[in-house]
Amino acid sequence: MGSGRVGRALLLACAALLAGCTLQPQEQDDRRPPGAGEDGCTPLAVKIDNVAPARPHTGLDRADVIHVEQVESGLSRLLAVYATGDLPESVGPVRSARETDLDLLGQYGRPLLAYSGAQSKLQPLIDAAPLEPRTPGDDPDAFRRSADRAAPHNLFLRPDRLDPRPTACDPASFGFRVGPRPQGGEDTSRHTVRYPAARFGFVWSAERDHWRVELDGKPSALTPATVVVQYTEVRDSRFQDRWGNVSPFTETVGSGAALLLRNGRAYEAEWSRTAADRPTEYRTPDGQRMNVARGQVWVVYAEA
Secondary structure, three states, X not given: OHHHHHHHHHHHHHHHHOOOOOOOOOOOOOOOOOOOOOOOOOOEEEEEOOOHHHOOOEOHHHOOEEEEEXXXXXXXXXXXXXXXXXXXXXXXXXXOOOHHHHHHHHHHOXXXXXXXXXXOOOHHHHHHOOOEXXXXXXOXXXXXXXXXXXXXXXXXXXXXXXXXXXXXXXXXXXXXXXXXXXXXXXXXXXEEEEEOOEEEEEEEEOOOOEEEEEEOOEEOOOOOOXXXXXXXXXXXXXEEOOOOOEEEEEOOOEEEEEEEEEOOEEEEEEEEEOOOOOOOEEEOOOOOEOXXXXXXXXXXXXXX
């Protein structure tokens, strides 16, 4: 598709000129499977640790989309997606994959998934999923251990050493359309999402036109332009960690309520995703497509 190639070239040029150039306006083609365009683009997804010893994170400011998932014991992990080709030198700390990642990543076509490993019973599902798994065993030159942190919070990815390499995509393929904010909404200076053992605060900065992220009540350097709180079912999966704690599975295919945070306002929304290889659509209660602001997007999966 000629327009897709032009859009990709513009994104690469933008990345060369502006750091953190994420989610620029592109025309949406809903007939095309997301991320699987004829130009063969390959986004990169990285599974990120999010407990206190793993902070501060490295390289997350360059991600285009960050998904927030609940894991064992009510804790959380992040799935950072680099779609537009603007890759950091290092990303991490990198941790293990979960079953939720497999359905979630279907909307990105056939991405690279960088992770530290997975339990043996989950590995066959990862191998069968439409993605390219990359672990230290698959690609040892692309990963390093830092001497500044204790294991297991010290594994970092060097994206430029991955083989195969990620390539730039048109982010509109993944359902995130940049455009004007909806009408209405409520003035919102702060919104908090709580998991059983984790907390995310989003504080609006009118001066800088972004949300400042607080992790478990502590400020971070993360500054998304848009936050989507997606309410869904979080149920037990078939898998457990090494201590016997059941791994949650977050439903990302289906429909439900959502809350869109952008430009200092909160908007009631609805989400819908018809299949694992389709993007998630966000609409107003009267059915209008909802746009995101230019910049990084966070999608936080919260229990309905």
